[in-house]
Amino acid sequence: MTPDGLEFDEYGDFLVIEADTVNAKEFYNRAVKYVEMNYRDPEEVYKGKVEGEYLKIETFKLNLTTANNAGIKLPIDAGTLLK
16 A cells, blocks of 8 residues: 555556565554545454554445446446455
């Protein structure tokens, strides 16, 4: 997670960034801060949480994009579970 949301590579896979100067607890704290600042009800987003060690969130985006099928526009929603 970044301040701008999730980062993906050119194939749509999550980017894994190695950082020698940031430890796991700091990444955990940053992820919690992001969720707290960007979700209306953060407690609904958390699906698992071990303070300073583990964070599991579920996120969902309504109308992420629209598909055009035979002239009919169909909204496409998306959801993911992140650990």
